Amino acid sequence: MAKLFSLFFFSASLAAVSSTTIAEIQGPAWQSPLVGQTVHNVTGTITAKADNGFWIVGEKSSDIRVSNGLYVFSSSASILSSVTVGDAISLSGRVTEFRSSSNPSYLFLTELTSPSNIVRLSSNNTVTPVVLGRDRSPPTRYLSALDIGTDGFLSVPNNSSRIEQVNGTLQPDRYGLDFWESLEGQLVTIPKPTVNGFQNNFGEFWVHGDWPVTGKNRRGGLTLHFGPDGIPDGNPEAIMIGSPLDGTKNPQPALGVGLSDVTGVVTYQFGFYYVLPLTAPEIISRPDATIPATTLTASRGLFDVCTITFGDYNVENLSPKSAHLPTIASHIVNYLKTPDFMFLQEIQDDSGPTDDGTVSANLTLSTLVKAIFDLSKVTYSFASVNPVDGQDGGQPGGNIRTAYLYRPEVLKLAKAAPGGPTDAVKVEGRWLAPELNLNPSRIDPANAVWNATRKPLVAQWETSLGINLFTVNVHLSSKGGSSSTQGDARPPVNSPVDVRTGQVDSVAGFVKDIFEKNRNANVLIGGDFNEFIQTRSVYKPLLDTGMTDIDEAARIPATERYSYVFDQNAQQLDHVLISPAIQRRKVEFEHIHINTWSPSLSARISDHDPSVGKIRLC
Ligand SMILES: *[C@@H]1O[C@H](CO)[C@@H](O)[C@H](O)[C@H]1NC(C)=O
Ligand SMILES: *[C@@H]1O[C@H](CO)[C@@H](O)[C@H](O)[C@H]1NC(C)=O
Ligand SMILES: *[C@@H]1O[C@H](CO)[C@@H](O)[C@H](O)[C@H]1NC(C)=O
Ligand SMILES: *[C@@H]1O[C@H](CO)[C@@H](O)[C@H](O)[C@H]1NC(C)=O
Ligand SMILES: *[C@@H]1O[C@H](CO)[C@@H](O)[C@H](O)[C@H]1NC(C)=O
Numbered sequence: 001m002a003k004l005f006s007l008f009f010f011s012a013s014l015a016a017v018s019s020t021t022i023a024e025i026q027g028p029a030w031q032s033p034l035v036g037q038t039v040h041n042v043t044g045t046i047t048a049k050a051d052n053g054f055w056i057v058g059e060k061s062s063d064i065r066v067s068n069g070l071y072v073f074s075s076s077a078s079i080l081s082s083v084t085v086g087d088a089i090s091l092s093g094r095v096t097e098f099r100s101s102s103n104p105s106y107l108f109l110t111e112l113t114s115p116s117n118i119v120r121l122s123s124n125n126t127v128t129p130v131v132l133g134r135d136r137s138p139p140t141r142y143l144s145a146l147d148i149g150t151d152g153f154l155s156v157p158n159n160s161s162r163i164e165q166v167n168g169t170l171q172p173d174r175y176g177l178d179f180w181e182s183l184e185g186q187l188v189t190i191p192k193p194t195v196n197g198f199q200n201n202f203g204e205f206w207v208h209g210d211w212p213v214t215g216k217n218r219r220g221g222l223t224l225h226f227g228p229d230g231i232p233d234g235n236p237e238a239i240m241i242g243s244p245l246d247g248t249k250n251p252q253p254a255l256g257v258g259l260s261d262v263t264g265v266v267t268y269q270f271g272f273y274y275v276l277p278l279t280a281p282e283i284i285s286r287p288d289a290t291i292p293a294t295t296l297t298a299s300r301g302l303f304d305v306c307t308i309t310f311g312d313y314n315v316e317n318l319s320p321k322s323a324h325l326p327t328i329a330s331h332i333v334n335y336l337k338t339p340d341f342m343f344l345q346e347i348q349d350d351s352g353p354t355d356d357g358t359v360s361a362n363l364t365l366s367t368l369v370k371a372i373f374d375l376s377k378v379t380y381s382f383a384s385v386n387p388v389d390g391q392d393g394g395q396p397g398g399n400i401r402t403a404y405l406y407r408p409e410v411l412k413l414a415k416a417a418p419g420g421p422t423d424a425v426k427v428e429g430r431w432l433a434p435e436l437n438l439n440p441s442r443i444d445p446a447n448a449v450w451n452a453t454r455k456p457l458v459a460q461w462e463t464s465l466g467i468n469l470f471t472v473n474v475h476l477s478s479k480g481g482s483s484s485t486q487g488d489a490r491p492p493v494n495s496p497v498d499v500r501t502g503q504v505d506s507v508a509g510f511v512k513d514i515f516e517k518n519r520n521a522n523v524l525i526g527g528d529f530n531e532f533i534q535t536r537s538v539y540k541p542l543l544d545t546g547m548t549d550i551d552e553a554a555r556i557p558a559t560e561r562y563s564y565v566f567d568q569n570a571q572q573l574d575h576v577l578i579s580p581a582i583q584r585r586k587v588e589f590e591h592i593h594i595n596t597w598s599p600s601l602s603a604r605i606s607d608h609d610p611s612v613g614k615i616r617l618c
């Protein structure tokens with residue numbers, strides 16, 4: 001930096017010369033105050049080069065909102081070959097706010113385009129990176145000041161304002177997006193990074209460094225959780241690691257893996273802030289490879305006749321020919337310990353993704369049952385309702401549905417009378433003895449909220465003692481079409497949150513019908529809700545009936561509640577809710593992290609973790 005300082009002294013002494021600093025270009029807000037203007041004699045030291053530009057760092061601003069780093073865009077081979085990392089240069093260019101045309105929900109990147117008058121002032125300079133966790137630390141709770149509502153970044157209405165339009169001044173001490181924006185274009189070091197999850201299709205992944213974090217789980221990741229003020233905390237302190245700038249390849253990481261320090265430049269692309277490493281980091285530690293099996297097993301003692309165990313597992317597009325079917329069976333046997341019954345999601349029809357009009361899943365389910373038997377000598381029966389061909393969403397041709405496996409020596413369907421795909425379940429029976437008209441059957445299949453998606457599968461079970469249990473197996477509409485947590489839309493688009501709310505309301509209607517006959521009925525709702533419990537607006541209709549989140553009832557630590565990892569967050573899409581009668585008795589529950597703890601993405605069997613619960617029905 002010594003050479004750079006003498007240069008600034010030199011420029012300052014020539015009052016007639018017009019020059020612009022990088023800090024003046026960046027300014028304290030989202031958009032540059034100089035956007036659209038051509039600026040001259042911008043000086044800085046080159047910190048990194050890419051295929052279509054390079055980064056420069058200028059004199060540090062005393063205002064932490066203002067970055068002194070800048071990306072210079074150029075695809076000119078002669079320009080790129082004329083500059084070298086370590087060169088102090090001066091140049092002219094046009095201040096531009098760039099957003100890839102592919103997605104209007106991305107933020108803009110401030111850059112200098114059409115660079116010209118590039119003069120090398122000196123070479124072999126070094127730039128000292130900003131060491132995160134020492135010089136600056138990201139805020140740990142909120143993403144953006146515009147995430148207004150009691151559910152924070154998960155609030156509805158979603159997409160009600162836009163960062164770039166509001167163009168507020170940055171609040172980097174409070175909001176994560178503002179923090180990373182205030183470092184845009186700078187060279188930073190991430191000390192001792194810990195990986196938040198697997199890489200994406202481009203070999204990019206999220207980390208947090210050696211700085212204060214919230215939501216840290218025992219594996220080393222960061223869990224989406226409620227902050228101390230009750231606002232959901234989406235872990236703004238995490239950052240994505242992009243492709244290394246020197247052409248080396250990132251390692252293939254996993255949740256909790258430790259890496260060597262990363263030094264790189266901060267940028268924004270594809271909807272997220274990134275650090276682009278100068279060179280690929282190395283894996284220096286891995287979490288314990290052991291994945292504990294459940295401790296919750298059925299005990300069949302004389303004094304235990306009321307106890308029942310269950311599992312819940314989204315088995316990711318399972319068909320009779322799925323290569324992962326034997327491993328799913330081994331998970332059910334070795335990790336879930338063959339619970340008394342299972343909530344399964346994503347059971348495909350007997351012809352899998354072949355779109356041939358097949359809707360039955362008998363072969364899929366009996367193949368799974370046989371694979372479980374071969375490993376354990378436990379024989380499950382199964383129950384499901386076939387959908388109308390092509391009407392329940394998911395992989396085309398697959399006709400995914402939810403299904404139950406159950407151990408007939410423990411449970412049977414009470415008065416089995418299976419419904420058809422378009423039959424709506426009704427709650428009949430006497431006061432204190434609700435009964436389903438059809439068993440198993442589906443909730444309100446004609447309701448528009450269930451259009452093009454899986455209908456919830458209801459069943460009424462009876463134990464050998466004659467105790468009844470009602471279950472609902474759900475797989476709500478997925479989050480496809482949502483915008484990124486670091487995107488322009490605030491709160492981010494949570495697609496289709498209004499549909500999921502309607503779906504939960506439809507399930508709540510069924511639960512209310514049961515409770516009207518018997519407030520003390522045993523009711524268990526399980527499955528893939530495709531929504532976090534922290535999106536309270538979605539769950540309100542069900543929680544209002546008196547149903548409770550089993551994680552809460554079983555006092556699972558907030559940071560250990562996850563069944564899925566997406567972007568920066570370990571998070572829970574899969575839930576079990578229990579009725580007040582079950583809640584009043586002893587409730588046990590465990591998340592079995594077979595998949596989120598997989599040593600590599602390629603070794604992972606399903607994108608969801610299963611869970612196991614143990615409840616008392618009397
Ligand atoms: C840039 O600075 C140089 C001196 O370093 C000066 O000769 C030149 O006129 C300046 N350019 C502009 C456009 O002000
Ligand atoms: C953004 O805010 C900055 C700082 O207040 C201001 O200088 C700039 O003109 C604004 N840009 C736009 C496009 O509103
Ligand atoms: C830069 O430093 C390297 C060694 O560190 C040296 O070989 C080279 O000559 C130097 N270049 C200039 C322009 O000083
Ligand atoms: C969420 O945003 C989408 C896209 O703008 C919009 O269609 C939908 O109505 C919003 N829903 C809620 C509940 O805010
Ligand atoms: C979000 O709202 C804007 C209007 O402010 C609209 O143009 C955009 O399409 C919406 N985003 C989505 C994903 O619907």
Ligand SMILES: *[C@@H]1O[C@H](CO)[C@@H](O)[C@H](O)[C@H]1NC(C)=O
Pocket residue numbers: 360362
């Ligand atoms: C599927 O199995 C059930 C009994 O488990 C049987 O009633 C039904 O006919 C079978 N369907 C097909 C298509 O084989």
Ligand SMILES: *[C@@H]1O[C@H](CO)[C@@H](O)[C@H](O)[C@H]1NC(C)=O
Pocket residue numbers: 448451452
């Ligand atoms: C149901 O969903 C399909 C596919 O998304 C759509 O084409 C159709 O218009 C929807 N129908 C209703 C009644 O919403």
